[in-house]
Amino acid sequence: MTTFHTYDAVIVGAGGAGLRAAIEAADAVRTAVISKLYPTRSHTGTAQGGVCAALGNVEEDYPEWHAFDTVKGGDYLVDQPEALLMCEEAIDAIYELEHWGLPFNRTPDGRIDQRRFGGHTRNHGEAPVKRACYAADRTGHMILQTLYQQCVKRDVRFFNEFYVLDQLMSDDGRCAGVVAYELATGELHVFRAKAVLYATGGSGRMFKVTSNAHTLTGDGQAILYRRGIPMQDMEFFQFHPTGVYKMGILLSEAVRGEGGILLNAEGERFMERYAPTVKDLAPRDMVSRAIYQEIKEGRGAGPNKDAVWLDVRHLPREVIEEKLPDVTEFARVYLGVEPTRELVPIQPTAHYAMGGIPTDADGRVVTGPEATPVPGLYAAGECACVSVHGANRLGTNSLLDIVVFGRRGGRHLAGFCREADLPPLPERPEGSVRDMLDAMLARERGANAADIRTDLQEHMFDLAFVVRTDEGLRKMQEILGGLRERYDEVVVQDKGSRYNTELMEAVELGFLLDNAEPLVAAALARTESRGAHWRDDYPQRDDANWLKHSLAYRQPDGSVRLEYKPVKLGIYEPAERKY
Amino acid sequence: MATDVGDVLETSEQRRAGATGKISLTLRIRRYNPEVRGEESWWDEFTIQADPNDRLLDALHQVKWYHDGTLALRRSCAHGICGSDAVMVNGRNRLACKVLVREIAPKVTVEPIRGLPVLKDLIVDMEPFFAGYRSVLPYLINDEGEPDGERLQSPEERHRYDDTTKCILCACCTTSCPIFWGDEGYVGPAAIVQAHRFIFDSRDRGARERLQILADKTGVFRCRTTFNCTDACPRGIEVTRAIQEVKREILFDRF
Numbered sequence: 061m062t063t064f065h066t067y068d069a070v071i072v073g074a075g076g077a078g079l080r081a082a083i084e085a086a087d088a089v090r091t092a093v094i095s096k097l098y099p100t101r102s103h104t105g106t107a108q109g110g111v112c113a114a115l116g117n118v119e120e121d122y123p124e125w126h127a128f129d130t131v132k133g134g135d136y137l138v139d140q141p142e143a144l145l146m147c148e149e150a151i152d153a154i155y156e157l158e159h160w161g162l163p164f165n166r167t168p169d170g171r172i173d174q175r176r177f178g179g180h181t182r183n184h185g186e187a188p189v190k191r192a193c194y195a196a197d198r199t200g201h202m203i204l205q206t207l208y209q210q211c212v213k214r215d216v217r218f219f220n221e222f223y224v225l226d227q228l229m230s231d232d233g234r235c236a237g238v239v240a241y242e243l244a245t246g247e248l249h250v251f252r253a254k255a256v257l258y259a260t261g262g263s264g265r266m267f268k269v270t271s272n273a274h275t276l277t278g279d280g281q282a283i284l285y286r287r288g289i290p291m292q293d294m295e296f297f298q299f300h301p302t303g304v305y306k307m308g309i310l311l312s313e314a315v316r317g318e319g320g321i322l323l324n325a326e327g328e329r330f331m332e333r334y335a336p337t338v339k340d341l342a343p344r345d346m347v348s349r350a351i352y353q354e355i356k357e358g359r360g361a362g363p364n365k366d367a368v369w370l371d372v373r374h375l376p377r378e379v380i381e382e383k384l385p386d387v388t389e390f391a392r393v394y395l396g397v398e399p400t401r402e403l404v405p406i407q408p409t410a411h412y413a414m415g416g417i418p419t420d421a422d423g424r425v426v427t428g429p430e431a432t433p434v435p436g437l438y439a440a441g442e443c444a445c446v447s448v449h450g451a452n453r454l455g456t457n458s459l460l461d462i463v464v465f466g467r468r469g470g471r472h473l474a475g476f477c478r479e480a481d482l483p484p485l486p487e488r489p490e491g492s493v494r495d496m497l498d499a500m501l502a503r504e505r506g507a508n509a510a511d512i513r514t515d516l517q518e519h520m521f522d523l524a525f526v527v528r529t530d531e532g533l534r535k536m537q538e539i540l541g542g543l544r545e546r547y548d549e550v551v552v553q554d555k556g557s558r559y560n561t562e563l564m565e566a567v568e569l570g571f572l573l574d575n576a577e578p579l580v581a582a583a584l585a586r587t588e589s590r591g592a593h594w595r596d597d598y599p600q601r602d603d604a605n606w607l608k609h610s611l612a613y614r615q616p617d618g619s620v621r622l623e624y625k626p627v628k629l630g631i632y633e634p635a636e637r638k639y
Numbered sequence: 640m641a642t643d644v645g646d647v648l649e650t651s652e653q654r655r656a657g658a659t660g661k662i663s664l665t666l667r668i669r670r671y672n673p674e675v676r677g678e679e680s681w682w683d684e685f686t687i688q689a690d691p692n693d694r695l696l697d698a699l700h701q702v703k704w705y706h707d708g709t710l711a712l713r714r715s716c717a718h719g720i721c722g723s724d725a726v727m728v729n730g731r732n733r734l735a736c737k738v739l740v741r742e743i744a745p746k747v748t749v750e751p752i753r754g755l756p757v758l759k760d761l762i763v764d765m766e767p768f769f770a771g772y773r774s775v776l777p778y779l780i781n782d783e784g785e786p787d788g789e790r791l792q793s794p795e796e797r798h799r800y801d802d803t804t805k806c807i808l809c810a811c812c813t814t815s816c817p818i819f820w821g822d823e824g825y826v827g828p829a830a831i832v833q834a835h836r837f838i839f840d841s842r843d844r845g846a847r848e849r850l851q852i853l854a855d856k857t858g859v860f861r862c863r864t865t866f867n868c869t870d871a872c873p874r875g876i877e878v879t880r881a882i883q884e885v886k887r888e889i890l891f892d893r894f
Binding site for chain 1: 672673674675692694703704705707708709711712713714715716717718719720721722723737739758759760762765769773777778779785787788789790791792793794796797800801804805807808837840842843
C-alpha cells in the first residue's frame with residue numbers, strides 16, 4: 061500500500077540544518093520534515109566544542125579574519141565569497157540562537173563567552189584567537205535542542221522514523237517529491253512537493269573508526285547520486301585527531317582549546333615540531349597526519365603503539381568539570397581512565413565529509429562545471445558542499461554551516477515554493493523503491509549485510525584513511541567492486557513490516573557503498589596532497605593542476621565519471637599553509 | 640620539552656589490560672512482535688563472545704547482525720548523547736551504549752523501558768512521552784523585543800539552570816517513575832526537567848504559564864520523591880531536586 065501526501069516543501073533530515081531550514085520554511089509555506097530519527101536524536105547533538113563567530117566579546121576579532129582562517133584551513137579549496145558570507149552572517153546567526161534561548165556560557169559581564177579552537181587565529185595567523193561560542197562541551201546538543209524547541213513552538217509537521225529512499229523528478233527535470241518508508245508499518249509514502257531540501261548529515265560509517273552515529277550513512281548524497289546529481293569533493297574527508305582509542309568517540313578539540321596537549325610515547329609534545337606557532341591547535345588534518353607520523357616512526361603509545369596521549373592533567377579542576385564535563389565522562393566511561401590524573405589514549409577518527417551534494421550559497425543543488433541549479437532541489441549541512449570547508453574544515457565551522465546555510469536554504473526554498481507550481485509525478489512514483497525492497501525481502505539466501513559493512517569499514521580504514529597511495533586506492537576500488545557484487549545478493553532475515561530495522565540497515569549499506577565509490581575514485585584521480593587528502597606518493601600541493609573541485613557522476617554501469625570545476629578565489633591568494 | 644609519562648602510562652595500560660581477551664556474555668532479551676506471536680511477549684537467550692570494554696549496545700548489535708536479524712532496537716550515536724537506546728538492564732533503566740560488557744557479564748537481562756506501549760522487542764511508543772514534553776511549553780518565551788546583540792545573562796544566572804539543560808529526552812527517568820507507570824496523565828520527570836530549564840532561565844518570561852500547567856493534577860504534585868528518576872538519569876541530572884524546585888516555586892506562589 062502506498063499513501064500519498066502533498067506539500068509545498070519537504071525537508072529531509074531533522075538535525076541542525078534541517079531544523080533551521082524548517083523554521084524558515086514552515087512559517088511561509090506548507091512544509092513537512094521527514095526524518096529517520098526522532099529529531100532530538102540527530103547527530104548535531106553530539107557536536108561538543110563550539111560554534112565560531114567573530115563577536116569580539118573576549119578579544120579583538122573580525123569576520124574577515126575568520127574568513128581568512130576558513131580559507132587557509134581549507135587549504136585554499138574553499139570558495140572564498142561563500143566563506144566570507146558565512147563568517148559575516150555568523151554573528152547574526154549566533155545572536156538569533158541566543159534570542160531563542162541557547163544557554164551559551166557567559167563572560168563575567170554577561171555576554172557570550174568565547175574560547176580558542178584549532179586554526180582560528182587573530183589577524184591572519186598571528187596567534188590563536190578566542191572565537192568559539194560554546195555551551196560547556198555540549199554546544200551541538202544545545203543547538204539541536206534550541207532549534208527543535210522553536211519547531212515545537214511553530215507546530216512544524218514532522219514525520220519521524222520515516223526513511224526517505226528516493227528522489228522524484230518530473231520529466232522536465234524539476235523536483236517532484238520524495239518516496240519514504242515508514243519504519244513502524246513498512247508502508248511506502250509518496251510526498252509530492254515543489255521543493256525538497258536534503259539535510260541528511262554525514263557518511264562516516266563507511267570507516268571502521270568513526271565519531272559518527274550508526275545512522276550516518278550518507279543517505280541524501282546516495283539518493284541524489286543515483287539520480288544523476290554529482291558528488292563534489294568527495295575525496296576530502298576529515299579525520300579528527302582525537303577520537304577515543306579504538307572506539308572513535310569524539311573528544312572535542314575544545315580540550316586542546318582549553319590547554320590540553322598531545323604527547324607521544326616518549327612524553328614529547330610533538331606538535332611543537334609540526335606547527336611551531338599554534339602547536340596543538342593546528343588544523344585537524346595536520347594534527348592527524350602528525351599523529352600518523354609519530355606512530356609510523358615508532359613513537360606511538362599504548363600496547364600496540366598505535367595511539368598517542370591526550371594530556372589534561374595540568375588543567376585546573378574547574379576547567380575540566382565546568383567546561384569539559386562530557387569529554388571527561390567519555391574517558392571515564394569508555395576507557396576507564398581518570399583524565400585528571402591519567403593520560404587518555406586517542407587516535408584519529410573519521411569525522412566529517414567536506415564533500416557532498418554541490419550547492420550554491422542559497423542551498424540550491426547545482427550540477428556541472430557551470431554550477432547550473434536543479435529547480436526545486438536543495439541541500440544544506442554536512443551532506444552538502446557549498447564549498448566553505450574546502451579540503452579541510454576548521455573546528456566549529458560545521459555548526460556554523462548548518463545554521464547559516466540551513467537558514468539561507470530554507471529561505472530560498474520558501475520563496476521558490478511561493479512562485480512555482482506543483483510538477484506532475486512520474487508514473488508509479490514508488491516503483492523503484494518498491495522493487496528494491498521486494499527483491500531484498502524475497503531473497504532467501506545470500507550475503508549478510510553486517511559482513512559486507514564490516515569489510516567496507518575495515519578496508520576503507522586501511523586504504524582510504526589519513527594516508528593514501530595510488531596502489532592502496534586501486535586496491536580499494538577492486539574491493540568495492542567485490543562488495544558491490546555481494547551487496548547485490550544481500551539477504552535479510554526479518555521479512556516483517558513492523559520496525560524492520562534490519563531491512564533499513566541493508567538499504568543504508570547500499571547508500572554507504574554509493575558514498576565510498578565516488579570518494580575512492582576522486583581520491584585516486586587527485587595526484588596531490590591537499591588538506592585532509594594526503595597522498596604519500598604525491599606529498600605536495602599542486603595548485604597548477606589541482607586547484608579545482610572534483611565532481612563525481614555515477615554512470616549507468618555504476619562506474620564513476622569525474623569532471624572538475626574552478627574554485628572561486630578573488631580574496632586571498634593561495635599560499636603555503638604554515639602554522 | 641618532555642613530560643615523564645612512565646608511571647601514568649603504566650596505570651593507563653593496566654586499565655586496558657583486560658581488553659585483550661574476549662569473554663562470554665549471555666543476553667536474556669524480552670521479545671515482542673505481534674506479527675509473529677500475537678500479543679504475548681517472550682524471552683530469548685543468546686550467548687556471545689565480547690570484548691569486556693564493548694558496550695551492551697555492541698553486544699545487542701552482535702545478536703542482531705549475526706544471530707537474529709529480527710531483533711528490533713533503537714540506537715544512533717552510541718555514546719550516550721542522542722538518547723535513542725534507553726532499555727531496562729537488569730531491572731534498571733540505562734542507555735545500552737553506556738553500559739560496558741565487563742559490568743554485566745556473564746549474564747544480563749534486557750527489557751524495554753516500562754510505562755510506554757511496546758511496539759516491537761525493545762522499541763516503545765515514544766509519542767506519549769513527547770506529548771508530555773510538548774505540554775510544558777518547552778521553548779523560550781519572551782515578547783520584550785530582541786536587542787541587536789545578545790541578551791545579557793550573568794554566569795551565576797546561567798549556572799542556575801545548567802543542570803537541566805543536559806537532558807537528552809531519553810525517557811530513562813520518566814519510565815522509571817512508579818507514578819508514571821500507574822497514572823497515564825502524569826507528565827513525568829523529563830517534562831518537568833524541561834520546564835525547569837526555562838522556569839529558572841533569567842531570560843524567560845513564561846514561568847507563570849508553565850507553573851500553572853505543572854500545578855495541575857497531572858503535574859509536579861504527583862511526584863512522591865522516590866528518586867528513581869535521579870538514579871536512572873544517564874546524564875547525571877538531579878531530577879528529583881529539579882522537581883522539588885518547581886514544586887517550591889508553585890507553593891511559594893511566586894507566579
